[in-house]
Amino acid sequence: MSARKQKQPGFRVSFAPSGQRVTSIPGETLLDCARRAGVRITSVCGGRGLCKTCVIRVTEGPVNPPSTADEEYFSKRELEDNWRRSCQTFLAGDCTVAVSARAQAEPTRTEVESEDIYVHPDPVVHAIRGTVPVGTLTKPAGDDKRLKSTLNQKWPGAGHTIDIDVQKSMSGILRETNGRVAAVSRFGEIIGLLPQKKGPLLGLAIDVGTTNIGTWLVDLRNGRTLKTMGFENPQGPHGADVITRLGYARKSPEALETMQKLVIDSLNEAATALTRARGLKPELITDVVIAGNTAMHHLLIGLPVNYLSVVPFIPAVSGAVDIKARDLGLHVMPGAYVHMLPNIAGFVGGDHTAVLLAIDSAQEQHTVIVLDIGTNTEISLIHQGKLASVSCPSGPAFEGGHIRCGMRSAPGAIESVKIRGNDVELQTIDNQPPIGICGSGVLDMVAELHKAGIITVTGKMNAEHPRVRRPEGKRDLEFVLVDEVEGAGEAIVFTQSDVRSVQLAKGCISAAIQILLEDAAITEEHLHQVIIAGAFGSYIDIGSSITIGMLPDLPLERYAQIGNAAGIGSKLALVSHSHRSEAEAIANSSNYIELAGAKRFNKLFMQSMCFPKIVNNQAKEV
Template sequence: MIKINFTSHNKEVYCNKGDNLLEVARNLNIFIDAPCNGNVSCGKCKVKLLKGNVDTEKTLHIKDEEWEQGYILACNTKVIEDIEIEVPSKLSSSMHGMKIEGSDKKRDKEIFDRAKNIIETHNLDFKTNIVKTYIELDEPTLDDNISDADRLERHVRNNLGYDEIDFKLDILKKMPVVFRQNNFKVTITYVKKKNKITILNIESGNTEDRLYGVAIDIGTTSVVVCLVDLYTKEVIDKASSGNAQIKYGADVIHRIIYSSKKNGLDHLNKAVIEETINPLLESIYIKNKIDKDNVVSLVVAGNTTMSSLFLGVYVDYLRQEPFIPPFLKSPKLMADDIGLNVNKSAYLYLAPSVASYVGGDITAGVLSAGIWASDENILFIDLGTNGEIVFGNKDFMMSCACSAGPAFEGGGISCGMRASNGAVEKVSIDKETLKPHLTTIGDCDPIGICGSGIIDLICQMLITGIVDRRGKLQRDLDNKRIRFNEHEIGEYVLAFKEEYNLENDITVTEVDIDNFIKAKGAIYSGASVLVESLGMDFSIVDKVYIAGGIGNNLNIENSILIGLLPDIEREKFEYIGNSSLVGSYLALISKDAKQKLKQIGNEMTYVELSVYPTYMDEFISACFLPHTNIEQFPTVKSLLGE
């Protein structure tokens, strides 16, 4: 056996000769960022070899000076003898995303207000079918010696007016003790359906004031959990973190591939349930002093892949033509079926998907955006790890998905990270000195850059002449922030390590820019084809809603200037944040909204871009700043003097 000492984590592990270093770290639950899932294409899994020898090779992702210092790619390394490894703190730009982040009361109120507006505007019922009632049962005697279960059923039938009562085994196990803790005075929580009720919880005494639900958005990069008071409908608290599945790949394709490997599906399911959602729930319970048994209803939204992995359902056929998902509609679920840290009998509803790459996060987003009831033509664009687009109104809704990759949430970018504290979210560049001015989330020192910051940066680099319209750095600029490596790949220094006491400079390379141009090109071309498929163009669009994890400070003007969004009237654009979470929250607090969510899933039409005749031509044309046909962007044409 060979010993590996991860000095940065103070952990030791024994493995077999020839084992892959990245897999060893994963098994030890040491997070090493590997967006490409270990196929040696992203270069983000750099670690430092402090002692010993390994079987590895130098790649283009490792600079000469890094190689001399002992840096290697974990995914490209086999262990051959005892070694010491340091996982650089630079990886904290991704590790940071795994930390649990608390609630923002202002944004929590925005969730409530947007949902309330949808409910009131469209006359939806602000009610659920979950009820909590305090009851006093007759205490047993020798003359009245029926079973505890029969005693409860008799009371429900005689006093609450329901003919039938149903409950799971865990409720039956609680009955004998709970009934006698307070002389058969108990509170029952139940779901009512016509003349039948299903018991979800039994508590000693009167606890009618405590009844909660949870809305969950499972993103490919981030997961958000929202605790809701089912009486007042208010958001009590919210917590988020990175999706722990990210260690198995940054995008859905890499995770689907990993799921088909031995134990891969179990690892991915465990990562999202046990390592992500349950810790988020526990953090909220502790903070708010809440008993998990009082959490009796959940609504969960995620893309088709995330929904499948959440349930532990085999998903590999989804990526193979003809791209068939295992399911679209939510099966009947209870929390105990998948091991969630809530009441075992809690009802769980999974937002319906539309197709292989348009999932429940989009149907929930469409619900919250009100497209289904609008007279206006609305273009809905979700800029998450995957790019999904919906165009429509109350009469029709067309949808598509773009292979944008994780760039909008910082993935595929050398210094990229999700929109959390320390992420650069705004950038401006002085035209004379080429020095950037940075604004970070949380007003702290920068540790990376998120999607909105990348958009600003590329736009500023274009209008200041640092890059040309292909996204290539100008070779004749004499400035310390512009440099080229031994392979003639250019990079722009966003922050020198000396400025912020960093281990390494924060840079954006030509490879990063190219990745982002492809991502924005996918979105623009997808939207263009979707609108064109109906014989229309962007002039017919009345509103453009931008949703997703790209950050609250998305600059619409800059997004248009780089060719991400169409060059139309600016007042038509609105950033609506995490629409998936708002839609999940709506379905949690309103049975009418949940029914509408089901209808949206059934009524939305899906366009498969991969087989659409003109899509590839549109995509290639859009992989330019802003576009090969600059006539589509008159604002940029004027600004650049072309």
């Protein structure tokens, strides 16, 4: 049930610890107030009251009575101490609000790898240098004709068309440089005109993830990465998962435009920061390649998403898209293009295409599973040179969403857990005091609970364990990692509902893998390797993933965690025209299996929600 709205006049609210203040607008929640004030409060569900992340404490002033949802979520003691979720709270007077450490934590691990790629540079853009003769009374040909004539002598056929922005600026540039220019050519179109010694031709590779965005500034002459930058996807306040964001974008054309602008503005800031760090300007970026899942792809270029978010999840465009950067509002070379890597189908997007592009082509002769685990998990099977792909909505549990004390990776997030009898050993990010539990810690937590016998194969929690309790007025049992004293008034717990959330996520991934294997008439023993891509995949404990039955029970040496492979694939497509063509071939050749239409999936999913039996401290399938 939603919170009860108050039709109050505007009230003043002060947020601690930032001290920022704002006057409320009638009908808006505390979460809305915080967003207007620029106060960071994480909300995985986009403020719909469906998650457990936007926790605050009202320290002074009146608010509405607890919503039904908050009465179910918080214990009686927590409600008496005025703990609330900000999306369920409305002001009834001037207030002071303390934002929980977990809700305001700034995420870490948005960094991206900077290793160079080893490929013969063959970009789609080239610089053609030459000297354009001055127009005279006896030879009064237009600047465009003299430019084309000069370029055709250097590179026959290269100067057939000239971008409109180049036409607007070329007269001044030709005279300022005495005709000594470098024309930037792309498939016979002059997209830029520079002084000959202006600087290197730059390219920008981008991986637009649902959670984070990675950017790589590349020298197109040699493929060398000059600078990298990673940051949060600014669409996050509108939901952590793609379905929530698509739902917001469907509200109105203005909402779709808002989602697009959020990312474009952040990319412009990144382009400026990356080039400035090298003493250069964004106008030298001559080519841009972007990889993203199908939802991010559509939101970025403003495509309609009405049919993408409902069965049968049909994208408006699945093939590669080339669009002028200026048409998107990207502040790079005005005539430059943005190349959107092709989607495969459904929610298996260009980011997964980029991952597959980055994998050594020698893998084509092996049997390999490739996963990118996240809110939406993409999985591919390479077998006998053929490719099959699925997408499964594993949900935000592995990023701390829908977990009672879950959070993104940030200082103080519990990232590793070990249970030793009645004691718990915790490892937090940056060794800071614990404030919540992030995705890798969630996996460890469930694996340790299972190995210690605190949860059964069906996931039921043992109420007799000394660390398990049932808060007053609550149905859910919870395992206490950090009590109220250690947690500065707020305990860090892992609840029975949290276990169920992980079961849903891991069951979905496990069932999807089984669908791929069954369709290929093989078993997990046939797998030469399981490749785990993505930022989250870099930090998970493979042993824990096997223990809970999420990943195949194979020797650890058959696993490879390769980090941000989508970024590597994007750079390959940026630097090499042949790799760009290969990405198109990958997307076209993949056999996409829609799990929503696979009759076997529901049965496998239900079976996969159980945990394997533990025999001699090893997980064995039930």
